Amino acid sequence: TGYHVAVMGATGAVGQQILKTLERRDFPIRKLTPLSSARSAGKKIQFKGETLTVEEAVPESFEGVDIALFSAGGSVSKKFAPEAVKRGAIVIDNTSAFRMDPEVPLVVPEVNESAVREHKGLIANPNCSTIQMVAALEPIRKAFGLNKVIVSTYQAVSGAGAQAIAELNNQTKSIIEEEEIKPEILPVGGADKHYQIAFNAIPQIDQFSDNGYTLEEMKMINETKKIMNLPSLKVAATCVRLPVETGHSESVYVEIGQNDVNVEDIRHVLSEAPGITVQDDPNGQIYPMPAMAAGKDDVFVGRIRRDLDEKNGFHLWIVSDNLLKGAALNTVQIAESLVKLGMVSTPQHS
Ligand code: 11C
Numbered sequence: 412t413g414y415h416v417a418v419m420g421a422t423g424a425v426g427q428q429i430l431k432t433l434e435r436r437d438f439p440i441r442k443l444t445p446l447s448s449a450r451s452a453g454k455k456i457q458f459k460g461e462t463l464t465v466e467e468a469v470p471e472s473f474e475g476v477d478i479a480l481f482s483a484g485g486s487v488s489k490k491f492a493p494e495a496v497k498r499g500a501i502v503i504d505n506t507s508a509f510r511m512d513p514e515v516p517l518v519v520p521e522v523n524e525s526a527v528r529e530h531k532g533l534i535a536n537p538n539c540s541t542i543q544m545v546a547a548l549e550p551i552r553k554a555f556g557l558n559k560v561i562v563s564t565y566q567a568v569s570g571a572g573a574q575a576i577a578e579l580n581n582q583t584k585s586i587i588e589e590e591e592i593k594p595e596i597l598p599v600g601g602a603d604k605h606y607q608i609a610f611n612a613i614p615q616i617d618q619f620s621d622n623g624y625t626l627e628e629m630k631m632i633n634e635t636k637k638i639m640n641l642p643s644l645k646v647a648a649t650c651v652r653l654p655v656e657t658g659h660s661e662s663v664y665v666e667i668g669q670n671d672v673n674v675e676d677i678r679h680v681l682s683e684a685p686g687i688t689v690q691d692d693p694n695g696q697i698y699p700m701p702a703m704a705a706g707k708d709d710v711f712v713g714r715i716r717r718d719l720d721e722k723n724g725f726h727l728w729i730v731s732d733n734l735l736k737g738a739a740l741n742t743v744q745i746a747e748s749l750v751k752l753g754m755v756s757t758p759q760h761s
Contacts, residue, residue: 413439420483421445428739470494496532510535522549538630539737550684556668559645565660582609616650658701699730
C-alpha cells in the first residue's frame with residue numbers, strides 16, 4: 412500500500428540519495444517511476460531490491476503519479492513540473508526554479524512545516540546551504556528572537572554535482588603527480604573561466620549577479636527570509652567552495668533579540684531542537700567537521716561562543732551533509748509532511 416512516486420533525475424548525485432532515503436525511511440510507495448533526460452534514460456537503478464530502468468521523461472510520464480520529486484536542474488523543472496501538476500501530482504522541486512515564487516511554499520519541515528498546506532501543486536526544497544543554516548537558526552529565533560545573520564560558507568564540491576566530484580579527485584591526483592591540469596567545471600559550468608579546486612578555495616559559487624553577490628549568496632539571503640517568514644531579517648552571505656567532497660560548513664554570526672542570553676542557553680535550545688546535534692566542547696576538541704557529518708541526517712552545531720563586543724551577538728559553526736539534509740532528506744521529509752498533514756490522496760493498494 413502506498414503512493415505512486417516519480418523521481419525525476421534519478422541517476423544524479425541527489426536523485427540517487429533520494430532513492431536511498433525513500434527506501435531507508437520506508438516511505439509508503441506502491442510504485443516507483445525513475446525518470447531522467449534522454450541522456451540518462453535506459454540506465455538501471457536499484458530500489459528495494461529491484462532493478463528498475465530509468466525512463467526518459469515526457470509529459471505523460473506523470474499520469475497517475477501522486478508525488479513527483481524533481482532533481483534534474485532548473486530547466487527540466489520549468490518544463491516538466493507544470494506538466495506533472497496538470498496531471499494531479501504534487502511536485503517537490505529541488506531546483507531554484509520556483510523557490511522565490513510567492514505561490515510556492517519553500518519548506519524545511521523543522522522550521523515551517525505548515526507552509527505545505529498552502530501548496531498549489533508545487534513545493535520547493537531550498538538550497539542546501541540555506542537548509543542547514545535555517546534549521547539551526549529557527550530554535551534560536553523561537554527562544555530569543557533574531558535580528559541579523561552574517562554567514563561565510565565552506566562548501567563541498569558535491570553541491571555542484573557528480574562531475575565536480577570527479578574534477579576534484581582527478582585534479583588532486585594530477586597535482587600530486589605533477590601533471591598538468593585543465594579545470595573545466597568549477598566554479599560553475601558555463602562560466603567564462605574555470606579555476607583549480609584541488610588545494611584551493613574559490614570564493615564563487617554559481618554566477619555573479621549585478622549587485623556583486625553570487626547567486627548562491629543571494630539564495631542564502633532571500634530563501635532564509637522566506638522560510639523563516641522574517642522579511643526584515645538582516646542577512647549577508649559569502650559563499651566559498653573548498654576541496655571537500657561532501658558536507659557544507661558555515662561560520663555564522665547572529666544577533667539575537669535579547670541581551671541576557673548566555674552560551675549555555677543557546678546550547679540548550681539547540682540540543683532540544685529536532686534534527687540538530689550539538690557537538691561543542693572546546694576542552695575536548697569537540698566540534699563538527701564535514702568528514703564526520705557526511706552520511707548523517709542531522710545538522711551539527713558547535714563552536715558556540717559570545718561575540719566579544721556585541722552582547723547579543725553569537726558565533727556558531729554549522730555543518731551538514733549537503734546531499735542529505737541539504738537535498739534528498741529534506742525533500743523526502745517534505746513528502747512525509749504531506750502525508751502526515753493529510754495533503755495527499757489516500758494511498759492505494761498495488
Ligand atoms: C552548491 N548550493 O553547493 C549549491 C548546490 O540551488 O539547489 C545547490 C543548487 C540549488 O553548489
